[in-house]
Amino acid sequence: MSNIWDDEWLNRRYYEGLLPEAAERHLHLAARSYADDVRAEDHLMDAIAIAPEHMVVYLGLYKFYFYKGRLSEALATARICLQRSAAELGIDPDWHKVRERQADFGSYDAPQARFYMFVLKAYGYLHLRLGHLATGSKIMDKLIELDPTDKIQARVLLEVLQKKEEDDE
Structure with missing residues (x-):
């Protein structure tokens, strides 16, 4: 029986090659390091540095902050996700100005x-x-x-x- 944190687990790919392998590995390492806030956050920041254009790295950071109860930091990260999501949709980055149509x-x-x-x-x-x-x-x-x-x-x-x-x- 293999260890959940072995190299096979760390090297698995979920994002169909859309996320650089090194960034995805840092997301996995952040999960493995979850109990060590500093180390986990460092891995998340490394993932963002490698793939700043990919929403999934920001979602990882958002979830980390949220589940750690660091709600102000989760809010700031959610704001980034909201702006990036608006850009992907081609709508105004200011949620006040977004319309149903x-x-x-x-x-x-x-x-x-x-x-x-x-x-x-x-x-x-x-x-x-x-x-x-x-x-x-x-x-x-x-x-x-x-x-x-x-x-x-x-x-x-x-x-x-x-x-x-x-x-x-």
Whole structure:
């Protein structure tokens, strides 16, 4: 039986050759080093240095910060992901200016648009968690505007926020 962290595991490829092998290896090394914050973060930064044009390296950094409870850093990384996702879609990098007609945000068949929505939801959620309630609420409203059928389930977060505000009164 092989060790989960052996060279075969470290050298596996998930991104169909789209991500440089060295960057992907650093993502795996970051996972292996997860308990050592400094080492894991160093590997994530190395992956970004190798492949700064690939969203997946930023997602790795975002997840690391999020699961470590480093929410301010997760927010900053989510902002980068949001801007990169907007650029890939060819829409305004300012989420305030994005309109429903600019992409098929409510469709499961439009992966780039759906990804943008998930990143925007994460961005809004982090604002809420950090106590930036007005901004988080505006982002959730934007999600509902872009996806009126609410496939992204932003209404749930808005309901939690409304309940919290009622409880605080």
